[in-house]
Amino acid sequence: MGTQKKQSLKAGRPPTAKKTTPNLSSKATQKTIVTFHNLSKALAKAQAENDQTTISAIETEFAKLGGLKAYQAASILGQSSTRGGDSSLQLLQWIPKDLPKMRMLEVGALSTANACSKSGLFDPIVRIDLHSQEPGILQQDFMERPLPRHEDEKFDIISLSLVLNFVPSATQRGDMLRRTTWFLRHHDPLGGHSALLFLVLPAPCVANSRYFNDERLTLIMASLGYVCLQRKQTSKLVYYLWRWRDEPVKGEGLGKVKVRDRGGMNNFCVVLEPET
Numbered sequence: 001m002g003t004q005k006k007q008s009l010k011a012g013r014p015p016t017a018k019k020t021t022p023n024l025s026s027k028a029t030q031k032t033i034v035t036f037h038n039l040s041k042a043l044a045k046a047q048a049e050n051d052q053t054t055i056s057a058i059e060t061e062f063a064k065l066g067g068l069k070a071y072q073a074a075s076i077l078g079q080s081s082t083r084g085g086d087s088s089l090q091l092l093q094w095i096p097k098d099l100p101k102m103r104m105l106e107v108g109a110l111s112t113a114n115a116c117s118k119s120g121l122f123d124p125i126v127r128i129d130l131h132s133q134e135p136g137i138l139q140q141d142f143m144e145r146p147l148p149r150h151e152d153e154k155f156d157i158i159s160l161s162l163v164l165n166f167v168p169s170a171t172q173r174g175d176m177l178r179r180t181t182w183f184l185r186h187h188d189p190l191g192g193h194s195a196l197l198f199l200v201l202p203a204p205c206v207a208n209s210r211y212f213n214d215e216r217l218t219l220i221m222a223s224l225g226y227v228c229l230q231r232k233q234t235s236k237l238v239y240y241l242w243r244w245r246d247e248p249v250k251g252e253g254l255g256k257v258k259v260r261d262r263g264g265m266n267n268f269c270v271v272l273e274p275e276t
C-alpha cells in the first residue's frame with residue numbers, strides 16, 4: 001500500500017511498444033512542455049490579479065523558452081513513434097469502419113498527416129490551432145471560432161487531444177467542453193450521424209489530482225449531454241470517446257470540489273459554470 005510511484009502532470013505521452021531509456025533530448029522536450037504549462041498557469045493567475053510586474057516577468061520567461069512555437073515543436077516530437085506516438089491511432093481503433101464519412105473538427109492540430117488524416121474515414125477534416133504549423137491547419141482559437149449557422153456547418157466528431165490540459169484555468173476548461181456541444185450535429189440514428197468527442201488528457205489529470213477524477217469528469221460531461229462510449233488509460237494518457245446525446249442542462253454548474261488529498265498530487269481541475 002502506498003508504494004506506487006505518484007504520477008505527476010509531467011507525464012504526457014503513451015508508452016512506446018519497446019521501453020527505451022529516455023535520452024537527453026526527450027527530457028529536454030518534456031521540460032519545455034512542463035515549463036510552458038507552468039508559465040501558462042502562472043500567467044492566468046497574474047492576469048486575474050492584474051499583477052503587471054508578474055505578467056511582464058512571465059512574458060520574459062515565455063520568450064526565453066521560445067513561446068508557443070517551442071512548445072509545439074516539443075509536442076510534435078512527442079507525437080513521433082519513437083516518443084510514444086500519435087494519439088489519433090486510439091480513435092481509429094474505436095471508430096466503426098463502415099460509417100459514412102464523418103465531418104471532423106480537430107482542435108489543437110499539429111500535423112495534417114496523423115493517423116486520422118490518413119484513414120479516409122473523415123471528410124472533411126477541419127484542423128485548427130492557436131499557432132498553425134502547416135497550410136492545412138487554420139490558425140484559430142476554438143474559443144473564438146464563429147458558431148455554425150446551419151447544421152451542415154457542424155461536425156460529427158471533434159478531436160480534443162491534449163488540448164484541455166493546455167487551457168490555463170479550470171473555468172476556461174469547462175467553457176471549452178461546453179463549446180464543443182455547439183459545434184456538434186444532432187445525433188440522427190437514421191441518417192447515421194454520430195456526434196462524438198474524442199478527448200485525451202495526461203493520465204495524472206484524472207488519476208492524481210486533488211480536484212478531479214473520472215467521476216467529476218463524468219458528471220460534467222453528463223451535464224453537457226455526453227455519455228462515455230470508450231475509455232482507455234495508459235501509464236501516461238487517458239483517452240475517451242463520448243457521444244453527445246442530449247442538450248446541456250441549463251443553469252447547472254459543477255464547481256471545484258476536493259475529491260482526495262495525498263502528498264504529490266496535482267491541482268488539475270475543470271469547473272463548469274452555469275450557462276447564462
Ligand SMILES: C[S@@+](CC[C@H](N)C(=O)[O-])C[C@H]1O[C@@H](n2cnc3c(N)ncnc32)[C@H](O)[C@@H]1O
Pocket residue numbers: 068072075079087107108109110128129130131140141142143160161162163166167200
Ligand atoms: C500538446 S498540443 C497537442 C497536439 C495534438 N492534438 C496531440 O494530441 O498531440 C496542444 C495544442 O493545442 C493548441 N490549442 C490550445 N488551446 C487551443 C484553442 N483554444 N484553440 C485552438 N488550439 C488550441 C495549442 O496551440 C497546441 O498546439
